[in-house]
Amino acid sequence: MNEISILAKIRKNLSLFTDAEGKVAGYILDHPGFIPTMTTRELAKQSDSSEASVVRFCKTIGAGNFKMLKIMLAKENTIGHGNINHFALFETEDTPLSLFQKVTYLNKSAIELSAHTLDKREFEQTASHLKSANKIAFFGVGGSFPPAIDAQYKFMKLGLNATASSDFHYAVSQLSMMKQGDLLVIISTSGKTKESIELAQYAKEQGIVTAAITALRKSPLYKMADIKLCIPDVEEEQRVGSIASRMAQLNIIDALYLSLFHEIGKEIYPSIHKSKEMLSGRK
DSSP, X not given: OOSSOHHXXXXXXXXXXXXXXXXXXXXXXXXXXXXXXOOHHHHHHHTTSOHHHXXXXXXXXXXXXXXXXXXXXXXXXXXXTTOTTSGGGGGSOOOHHHHHHHHHXXXXXXXXXXXXXXXXXXXHHHHHHHHHOSOEEEEEOGGGHHHHHHHHHHHHHTTOOEEEEOOHHHHHHHHHTOOBTBEEEEEOSSSOOHHHHHHHHHHHHHTOEEEEEEESSOOHHHHHXXXXXXXXXXXXXXXXXXXXXXXXXXXXHHHHHHHHHHHHHHHHHHHHHHHHHHHHTTO
């Protein structure tokens, strides 16, 4: 699927589709930017077909299911919008305003797609582990470290024993002091970072639950993690920097933070209010 774009593959195979699948293909080719935010029912209605036809079309084209088709189209649409996160960006004639518009589109698409890549049960399971863990360790390297810092700060405000690190040696020492029931959260878009994989393996040996915030792909980290919090795979691995992936990671962290606050907020509100009163006098 990496050798030929999904839209090019659809065009190439138009003669192979059934009449119903052809209607789905035609709508997708005419409106590729709409598909990532649509449901199966909506696409079926717009293409004058059926939900079963949409499902069969996805299998015929090799996407497997509608969720994967949407992710593939979102990534392709991103590239179609100038591939702003590629090193060839300096060769374009973009203005600051056009880049702002493209970045906004990219980030918005990634966050909207997260609703389809994130598994509800795994998300709720993570929230439960965060609440019950005595120690929580967030780990990320490179562009994945800032979201780890943000997570540590947010959950610390809720009174949880949370830390964040990008240092493998520090993280190993910390995991050695953690016990069953504690939680390691590894943030890695690619799921291939050597330190992340080795840390997940060490956590497994220690009997510590590992949750991974990573792209929806069969990466080594995805396979090793006990809990998968998947973000859409909308960025190239060789990129200028983490943009849409970081926004999707932060979106999951924010949602987990509010989920816990919703549960324990009444218990800790006096402490939060006390800290706000203290800090308000410094403004």
